[in-house]
Amino acid sequence: MTSIYQLAMGKAFDQLHPCIQARFGFSSQDRLASIGQGVMDRIWYAKWAAAPLMLGTTRHIMFPQGGRGIPFHIANFAYRDSYGRETVTWLRTFKFPRKIRKFDATMIYSGARDRIVDYLGNKQHLAVDLDLSVADNGGLRIRSTDQRFYEGRLGFAFPKLFTGEADVCEWYDDEDACYRISVRVRNPLLGLVFAYDGRFQTHFVEMDQGRIPLEAKPLREEWRE
Template identity: 70%
Template sequence: MASIYEQALGAEFRKLHPRIQERFGFDSIDRIASIGRGTMDRIWYAKWAFAPLMVGASRSIMFPQGGRDIPFQISNYAYRDGFGRETVTWLRAFRFPRTIRKFDATMIYSEKRSRIVDYLGSKQHLAVDLELAVAPNGGVRIQSADQRFYERWIRFPFPRALTGIADVCEWYDDELSCFRISVQVASPIFGPVFRYNGTFQAAFVRMDPHEIPLEARPLREQSRE
């Protein structure tokens, strides 16, 4: 079975750096997880966005805190969700001196939309269409597109002008022998909102379905894409 990222990129997937192909090329059948640990050189947020970022922090979606040389862990688990969809969880933990901040998401490949849909946070309230491309450095570039809010019977698309547009690039640095990541979130109206960049090492570990930690699954799964 092709991973959700290979489905999204098609033949372009083979143009990725071999180490990036490994990180983005596994699925639930492989019964492995990718666990990365490293340091974010800098984490920054816009002070004007403190209130909305605090709301996001309560749902494990970004946070209003910054710093330098912040220990970082990223855990990726592949499994079939309650609706039978191939899913990859992204658990990101940033260890600040007095607290741990989290930025969690679950991704699926939507046949209906012919792209990856990223459910942000612990209850999948926010669904974001993702556009993937191969970066010139052999990394994978991920950009957010349309966004939708779901809460019980409530459903509405976010106007583009009111969303935070994410631009993410993850690549492998052969000189430093490590993965690098750069994340930027900006408002079309107000400008930069949140960003971080740094390096990490990642390794595969054996992970049978019953061994996937409970925190890897959202508190609520959303059927709507």
């Protein structure tokens, strides 16, 4: 089975750096998990955005905290969710000196939308369409587009002026033999909201579907894409 990222990118996936292909090329049938550790060289947030970012901490989205040299852990699990969709988790943990912050997501490939849909947080309330492309350095560039909110029967699209548009690049640094990540989240009107840059190492571990940790899955699953 091809990964959700291969489905979304088609032949362009083969242009990615081999190490990036490995990180994004596994599916639930491979029974693997990618576990990484490293350091965020810099984490930054806009002070004016502290209140909405603090609200995001309750659902493991973003957070109003910054710093340098912050230890970082990332775990990616591939599994089939309760709706039968191929799913990849993104569990990010940032270990600040006096607080541990989390930024979680689950991604699926939507055939109807012909793209990756990223459910942010641990309750899949916020669904974000992603555009994937190959960066000049062989990394994977991810840019967010349309965003939707789901709660019970309620569902609506966010006006662009009220969204945070993410621009992410993950690549492999051959010289330093590590993965690097750069994230920028901007509001179309107010500018930069949240950002971080870092580096990490990863390794694969065998992972049967039945052994995926409970905390690797969202607290609720949303069927709407």
